[in-house]
Structures are given as structure tokens and as C-alpha cells.
Amino acid sequence: MIESMKKWLIERPDEKLVDHFTEELNISTVHAKILISRGITNINEAKDFLNTDETALHDPFLFHQMDHAVNLIKNAIHQNKKIAIYGDYDCDGVTSITVLMTALERLGADVFFVIPNRFEHGYGPHKDLFQEIYEAGASMIITVDNGVSGIDEIAFAKTLGMEVIITDHHEAGKVWPAADATLHPRHPEGQYPIPDLAGVGVAFKLACALLGEVPKDLLEIVAIGTVADLVSLRGENRYFVKKGIELMRKSRRPGIQALAKVAGTAQDQLTEESIGFMIGPRLNAPGRLGDAASAVELLKTEDGFIATGLAEELDDYNKERQGIVSTITKEAEAMVQKMYGNEIPAVFVLAKEGWNPGVVGIVASRLTDKYYRPAIVLSLDDNTGMAKGSARSIEGFNMYEELSKNADLLTHFGGHPVAAGLSLEMDHVALLRERLIEQAEATMTQEQFIPKLAIDLPLSLDEIDVNTLQSLDLLRPFGMDFEKPTYLIENISAASIRKIGAARNHLKVELTDGTEKLDAIGFGLGELADHISPGIQFSIVGDLQINEWNGNKKPQLLVEDIHSNEWQLFDLRGIREVSRWIHTVPTTKSTFFAFQERTIKQLRSAMNGHTIQLYGEHHLPTKESLILLDLPNDSTQLKEVVKESEPSRIYAHFYVPESTYFDAIPGREQFGWYYSFLKSRGSFDLKTNGEKLAQHKGWKNDIVFFMSEVFSDLGFVKIEDGVITMMETNEKRDLTEAPTYKARKRKMELEKKLLYAPYNELKRWFDDIRCGTIDREEQ
Structure with missing residues (x-):
């Protein structure tokens, strides 16, 4: 059995509807399944979705007060009033400034922008900055990507006699x-x-209303902010991103060209993923570490040389940010371990002096991803006595609403159900932690704390090819409300499997259904190679991509998770050194089991602290993994252990000090010669001369001792203190009656069945035990 890392929630599209879509829309089954799984079940709706164009745009004057805002701004421009755009320091903020600045400049406005410093001012409107804007001669402030949380600050700006227009979405x-x-x-x-x-x-939309037209050249900037802010990619947003990426791929804007270059991605192949993981983080980076103005300047500049310099500056910021995030994440995880050990709380509220408040949101995201708990990470400032930070949440815990219940502790907060920013006095951090944990425990079930993986695209291998994957551009962009598919391939096996990478920490597996094959790679999942036994049927989920190497293109699955309900047999026979395989055995829920006491003495030092359970001394093991260290005295013992414990994994080591299988049993000629030898002598010192006799005859050392024991069992000889003495008897007895003879024969048969049988035969033998059929077959 292979336990998946997350709980799989599998939705299967209606196959009849899939067939209908493929026929009517002339698309692949993969495309049809994606559309249907995303709730698009009507042919006309699907056609509209596939052909998203500018008809998806809505009249900007449907906004409440849009006409009034436009009149105020145009009046200010007409009167040559100075206008300040007050933005935010993240990617959405800097793209918002760029769009509105460009539109106002085209109308001839006297406009400048101001971005609060994350460390000095925090998020949102700030009275000191509003005062500076006023003293700079501005009579109008337009906020972008912020404002609705600044009740007191907006009121302050009004006392200065300034006009204030808020544009926000929080x-x-x-x-x-x-x-x-x-x-x-x-x-x-x-x-x-x-x-x-x-x-x-x-x-x-404000720019459209002001200009009286849709400034399509600005859509490439709109696409960046829309993707980075993780909003729904349906309807108008889908058009923004789809058209914006189309423009970005051939953009002449120096900032776009320079960003693509420093990010190491081909401009003509930009996607929403490129924006989310390469472009967005670099535009975010300066605001996380200091002044975000350079990000706006990069997007607005028309000078290629300046753009290159600014893009390299942002890239350096991003590298610095990555290093800081890595350090803080390690410190936060160490704090979790110290504070809670294995008793993970319902909510994390972690705080430390010196943590960079510009990156704590990323750290919170990493903690949420790792532990699947809402997380708040705060930076403490002893000089001001304040704690500032960010929050991330999981489904079922609306972070904005839960923080709202603690407004009495917070000097400032704002955000969304899954992400928020906040500040509070340091003295209130412990109380906030206590309250949020209580709130989560009161509203959430244990089931909600189990990470879930939504899967709605089961595929067979014959549906996957390069052409299909290349044509997925038809469905892009993927994002919120039109999530990128997580593909599921069921009931397959591994044609080959191995660990790759310098540290052997990545998984490479060739999947097969018996006919088709597909390469799969799991980055950081190399350990799984030790947990997939030969021939096992399993299901696997991940992302399908095209792998191009030396001009050849092949589909490839990037593995996210694996699951199997089958029990597994892992063959450790012949690997005598325990150190070579013990690391492949699960460290928990495992029983190391021996049938012979001598095995415990022999292997104890190699067990890395694991206890070995001896047959007959304890209750039979009930753990998920059973490691069989040696051979039983007979197969009945092994059947008893396996049937009673029902392990999901069996590791067969079957250590024996010396195998007898290939030695065979001496024939009648050997027994006859030895009997005559003993009879002629009357007595024989076996202890002193047994090995010498064996060497003289060219036999293995134990042959002489074995035949001696057989004769003793049958009463032909007596052995005392290692000396054999012939007994007077006329009774004729068959050699096979001797217990020693029977034991050797039984051991040889057991070794043949367990130690030397091919893997498939051994697997079938265990299968029969588990199914209860082996007893009938062996009777």
C-alpha cells in the first residue's frame, strides 16, 4: 500500500457529455474533460469560452460613481491641478499605477505617483504620506489597489482640502x-x-472611462497584475490575461523584454505561469525589500538601456528576497518544532524580531503549504513596540472575517479570505494567537485540517500525446476559477523506476498500462522509489508537460502524488548488509521480526535502534510494515504471522547464516561408506576428526556431522562428548525416518520456496496466504 500525501477528491466528468463536446467542438477528450470539469457543460457556453474576445468587456460606467470620478479627474486636468496616484508596493499595485499613470499622461495630466514604504508606512493610506502629497502641491489623490480600509486617513486628506478618489478591490x-x-x-x-x-x-476600467476607448496596449500590464493577484480568470479577467499574454509575447515595451530576459524565459513563449512564477516575483521584490518605485519605472520606461538596468536591479532584489525567505522559513519551522513538537495547533501565529516584514507573507504561505494550517507570521519591532506581518489561510477559515473578530487587538488589517496583512502591538501577539486557535477549534473539524487534492481529470495513457498538450493553449489562461488541471492516471504500473539527481532525491519512472508508456518525474520525491514494489498497480497524479531534448518532444508527467491500495512485497533477499536496505523501510508503523534467536544477536547492532520481535515471545505484529529478517522453522509459522498481522507491506530479508539448499542431502553411497567406516572403527572422535574426514573425502564440513546425527536419531550410534560409538542393532530403518534428515529436507524445501524462488512466485505464495487459499493447496 502507498498512502497518498493528500486526501484525493476525485470528480469524474460525464463521459457522454465528453463525447458530445469532442464531436461538436472538434476538440480532444482532454480538452472536453477540462471544460466540463470546470462547470462548462453547454456547447454554446463552451464556444463562447473558447472564443473569448473583447465582447467580454463591460461598460466601465456600470461602476458606482464612475461618471462622477471621471468628471472630477477631467476637471482637475482641465484646471491643471496636480494629481497624485497613491499605490501599493506589490505587483498588483505597481501595475495599477502604471496603467492609470499612462492613461492620465495621455490626457495631459500633471501626475506623479507615491508608494508607501512597507517598513516605514505599512499597507494602505498613511497620513504622513498624504501630508507630503499635499505639500508637494497635489490637490487630488487617486488610490489604486488600496483605500477602502483607510477611513481615518481619507478623512484626514479631506481636512487638507484634497479631492480623493478610491479605486480598490479589497x-x-x-x-x-x-x-x-x-x-x-x-x-x-x-x-x-x-x-x-x-x-x-x-x-x-477607470482608464477606459477616461480615455473613452479600450487602451489595448495596456492589457499586457493588466495581465501581469491580474495573474499576480490570483483573482478569478473568468469573463473579463480571462480576456485581460488572454489578450495581455498575446501582446506580451510580441511586446515592444522595453520593460517586458528586459523582464523576460532576466527571468530566463523566451518572450514569445510567455504564459500565465511565466507571469506567476517569473515576472510577478521580480516586480514584487523591490517593494518587499524597500522602495517599489523602480518596478513602476521599469514598466513605464521607453528606453531599452534603462529597462535592462532596472530589470537586473529587480532580479538582484529577487535573489536577495529568496535568500531571506529561506532563512526565515527555517527559523519559523524550528520555532514550530520547539513550541509544539508533533502537536500542531489549529493556527500558527509566529513572531520574531528582525524578520523582514516584506517577505513574511511568503513564509506564511510556505508554512500553510507544509502543515496545512492557517498561518500568521509577524515581524517584531522593539523600537515601536509593534508587530507587522501577513496571514495565509486554508479552506474553511476565512482569515479576513476571523481577524475582524479581533479588531480590538489590531491597529490595522485588511485583505481577503485566504490572505491578509495586519499590525498590532507586540504585547497583544500572544492573545491574538490564543483567540485565533480557539476560533479555529470552534468552527473547524479535524477533516478540514487534512490537505486535499482536487482531481477532476482522469485520463488513460492513450489520450496523452504531444499534439494534445501543445493545443492546450486553446484553454489558457489557467488560474483561479479555471484551475490548471491535476491529471489522474489510474491502474498503471512502473516499467522502470530509479532515483536521479546528484543527491538521488528525484524520482524517474516509466509508467505503463501494458500497451502505452509515459515518462514521469517527481522532483524531491526520490524516496518514493523505495516504496513502489515491482508489478504493483497504482494511481498517480500530476501535471502533464512536454519534455524537449535534442529536438525530440515527448509528453511527461510531473508527479505530485501517488496512491495504491495493493499490499506490497519488497525483496531484500541476498542483500546481507542491513545498512544497504534499512533506510528504505518506513521509520514508523514497522515491525522487525525474527524466527530465530540467533538472528537477533547477529543483526541487533545494524538495526539503527529498532527492536526485533522474536516469534513466540510477544503478540503477533500488527504494524503496517512487516520486516521478515530470517526464515522460520517451517512455513506454518510464517503463515501464522502473515495471516494474523495482515501487513500492507512485507519486506523479505530471510537472512540465513549458511544455506543448505545447494548442498543437497548425502546419497545412500555416502551414508553406506560412512556407516562402514564407523563400524570398522567401533568409535570415532567427531569433534576432533570430523572436519579432517570431510576434507579427506572432499565433502563439506557439515556433511559428516549431519550423517552422524541421522545415525544417532535412528539408534545406529551414540554420541557423547563428541565421540561416536556404534550401537548393536539388527533393526533396519529408513534414513528418511530420522528427524535430522526430515529437518534438513524441510529446510531445503523452505529455502527453495522462500529464499530462492523468483519474486513473482514468492509474491503469489504470500497472496495465497492472505487470501486463505494456500492451506487448501498445500494439504
Whole structure:
């Protein structure tokens, strides 16, 4: 049995509907299954989805107060008033600034932008910065990707006589700021049909309303912020990203070209994944470590030389950020171990002085991924007495709502159900931790703390080929509400399996259903190679990609998880050195079992602290893994152990000090000669001369001792203190009647059956024991 790392939630598309889609839409079964599994079950809906175009765009004036905001801005431009765009320091924020700045500049506005410093000002509106903006001569502030949480700050700006327009998409509280206009896709008085725009999406809709047209050249910037902010990729957002990526692939914008180059990705092959994992993190990096202005300057510059320098600067920031994240993550995990050991709490609230508040959100994400718990990671500042940080959550625990219940402890917070930012006094951290744990324990079940893997694309190997995978661009972009598929391949086996990489920590397996084959690789999953036994049927999930090597293209599965309900036999026979295989055995739920006491003495020092259970001294093992260290005296003992314990894994070592199988049993001629020899002498010192006689006759040493024991069993001789004396007897007895003879024959048969049988035969023998059929067959 192979336990999956996550609980699989498998949804299977309607096969009749799949056939209908493939026929009507002329698409592959893979494409049809993806559409259907994403809730698109109508042919016309599927056609609209596959042909998403600018008709997906909505009238920006459906926003509440859009007309008023446009009038205020145009009036300010007409009166030559200075306008400040107040943004955020993340990717969504800097792309929002870029879009709105560009639109206002095209209208001739006197405009500049301001981004709060994460460390000095924190997230959102800040009175000191509003004061600076006022003193710089601005009479209007337009917020992008922030604002709805700044009730006091907006009120302060109004006392300065400034006009304030908010554009935001974050969760708003019960009271909205008293701005001159607030553009929000979920405004309670609005009618906008797409509630899940990113901040850059809201800024773009304002740009459209101001310009009186759709500035399509800005969609490549909108695509970056939309992907980075993890909003729904349906409807208008899908068009933003789909069209934006199309433009990015051939963009002349120096910033896009430079970012693709430093990220090491071909510009003409950019995808939503390129944005999410390569472009977005680099635009995020300067704001995490200091001033985010350089990210805006990179996106806006028209100078290739400047763009190259700025992109390299952002790349350096990103590398520095990666190092800081790695260090803090290790410290946070050590803190978890020290605070909780194996008793993982319902919520993590971790805090330490010196942690960079710009990257603690990433650390929180890593903790949530590893432990599947909501996590808050805070940076402590002894000078101010404040703790600032970020939160990440799991399904079933709405982080924004749960933080709202603790508003009395928080000086500031904002965000979404799965991610939030917050600050509070250091003295309140312990109480916040206590409260959140209580809230989680009161509202969540243990089932909700088990990581889940949603699988809705079961495939057979014959559905997978390069052409199908290449044509998946038809369905892109993948993202929120149109998630990238997690593919499931069931009832397959491994034609070959091995560990690869310098540290042998990656898995390489060739999957087969008996006809088709598919290469699969699991990065960081090399240990699984020790847990997949030959011939076992298993199911595997992961991501399908195209692997190109020396001009050849092949499908390849990137493994995420594996599961099998079959019991497994692992063949350790012939590997005498325990050190060569003990690391492949699970460290928990395993029983090391011996039938012979001498085995315990022989192998104890190699057991790495594991206890060896001796047959007959304890209850039979009930652990999942049974490691059979040696051979039983007879097969009945082994049947008893296997039937009673029903292990999901059997590791067959079957150590024997000396095998007798290939020595055979002496023939009648040997027995006859030895009997005549003893009779002629009358007595024989076996202890002193037994080995010499064997050497003289060219026999193995134990042959003489074996025949002596057989004669003793039959009463032909008497052995005392190693001396053999002939006995007077006329009774004729068959050699095979001797217990010693029978024991040797039984041992040879046991070795043949267990020690020297081919793997498949041994597996069948154990199968028969487990099914209860072997007793009938062997009677």
C-alpha cells in the first residue's frame, strides 16, 4: 500500500457529455474533460469560452460613481491641478499605477505617483504620506489597489482640502471611507457584473472611462497584475490575461523584454505561469525589500538601456528576497518544532524580531503549504513596540472575517479570505494567537485540517500525446476559477523506476498500462522509489508537460502524488548488509521480526535502534510494515504471522547464516561408506576428526556431522562428548525416518520456496496466504 500525501477528491466528468463536446467542438477528450470539469457543460457556453474576445468587456460606467470620478479627474486636468496616484508596493499595485499613470499622461495630466514604504508606512493610506502629497502641491489623490480600509486617513486628506478618489478591490468594512468617489467592483450600490477584478483591473476600467476607448496596449500590464493577484480568470479577467499574454509575447515595451530576459524565459513563449512564477516575483521584490518605485519605472520606461538596468536591479532584489525567505522559513519551522513538537495547533501565529516584514507573507504561505494550517507570521519591532506581518489561510477559515473578530487587538488589517496583512502591538501577539486557535477549534473539524487534492481529470495513457498538450493553449489562461488541471492516471504500473539527481532525491519512472508508456518525474520525491514494489498497480497524479531534448518532444508527467491500495512485497533477499536496505523501510508503523534467536544477536547492532520481535515471545505484529529478517522453522509459522498481522507491506530479508539448499542431502553411497567406516572403527572422535574426514573425502564440513546425527536419531550410534560409538542393532530403518534428515529436507524445501524462488512466485505464495487459499493447496 502507498498512502497518498493528500486526501484525493476525485470528480469524474460525464463521459457522454465528453463525447458530445469532442464531436461538436472538434476538440480532444482532454480538452472536453477540462471544460466540463470546470462547470462548462453547454456547447454554446463552451464556444463562447473558447472564443473569448473583447465582447467580454463591460461598460466601465456600470461602476458606482464612475461618471462622477471621471468628471472630477477631467476637471482637475482641465484646471491643471496636480494629481497624485497613491499605490501599493506589490505587483498588483505597481501595475495599477502604471496603467492609470499612462492613461492620465495621455490626457495631459500633471501626475506623479507615491508608494508607501512597507517598513516605514505599512499597507494602505498613511497620513504622513498624504501630508507630503499635499505639500508637494497635489490637490487630488487617486488610490489604486488600496483605500477602502483607510477611513481615518481619507478623512484626514479631506481636512487638507484634497479631492480623493478610491479605486480598490479589497474587502471593505461595514463603513466605507468618505471619499469623493469610490470605484469598487463589489460596491453595495454598484451594478458591475464582475466582482473579482484585481486592483489593476479597476484602474484599467477607470482608464477606459477616461480615455473613452479600450487602451489595448495596456492589457499586457493588466495581465501581469491580474495573474499576480490570483483573482478569478473568468469573463473579463480571462480576456485581460488572454489578450495581455498575446501582446506580451510580441511586446515592444522595453520593460517586458528586459523582464523576460532576466527571468530566463523566451518572450514569445510567455504564459500565465511565466507571469506567476517569473515576472510577478521580480516586480514584487523591490517593494518587499524597500522602495517599489523602480518596478513602476521599469514598466513605464521607453528606453531599452534603462529597462535592462532596472530589470537586473529587480532580479538582484529577487535573489536577495529568496535568500531571506529561506532563512526565515527555517527559523519559523524550528520555532514550530520547539513550541509544539508533533502537536500542531489549529493556527500558527509566529513572531520574531528582525524578520523582514516584506517577505513574511511568503513564509506564511510556505508554512500553510507544509502543515496545512492557517498561518500568521509577524515581524517584531522593539523600537515601536509593534508587530507587522501577513496571514495565509486554508479552506474553511476565512482569515479576513476571523481577524475582524479581533479588531480590538489590531491597529490595522485588511485583505481577503485566504490572505491578509495586519499590525498590532507586540504585547497583544500572544492573545491574538490564543483567540485565533480557539476560533479555529470552534468552527473547524479535524477533516478540514487534512490537505486535499482536487482531481477532476482522469485520463488513460492513450489520450496523452504531444499534439494534445501543445493545443492546450486553446484553454489558457489557467488560474483561479479555471484551475490548471491535476491529471489522474489510474491502474498503471512502473516499467522502470530509479532515483536521479546528484543527491538521488528525484524520482524517474516509466509508467505503463501494458500497451502505452509515459515518462514521469517527481522532483524531491526520490524516496518514493523505495516504496513502489515491482508489478504493483497504482494511481498517480500530476501535471502533464512536454519534455524537449535534442529536438525530440515527448509528453511527461510531473508527479505530485501517488496512491495504491495493493499490499506490497519488497525483496531484500541476498542483500546481507542491513545498512544497504534499512533506510528504505518506513521509520514508523514497522515491525522487525525474527524466527530465530540467533538472528537477533547477529543483526541487533545494524538495526539503527529498532527492536526485533522474536516469534513466540510477544503478540503477533500488527504494524503496517512487516520486516521478515530470517526464515522460520517451517512455513506454518510464517503463515501464522502473515495471516494474523495482515501487513500492507512485507519486506523479505530471510537472512540465513549458511544455506543448505545447494548442498543437497548425502546419497545412500555416502551414508553406506560412512556407516562402514564407523563400524570398522567401533568409535570415532567427531569433534576432533570430523572436519579432517570431510576434507579427506572432499565433502563439506557439515556433511559428516549431519550423517552422524541421522545415525544417532535412528539408534545406529551414540554420541557423547563428541565421540561416536556404534550401537548393536539388527533393526533396519529408513534414513528418511530420522528427524535430522526430515529437518534438513524441510529446510531445503523452505529455502527453495522462500529464499530462492523468483519474486513473482514468492509474491503469489504470500497472496495465497492472505487470501486463505494456500492451506487448501498445500494439504
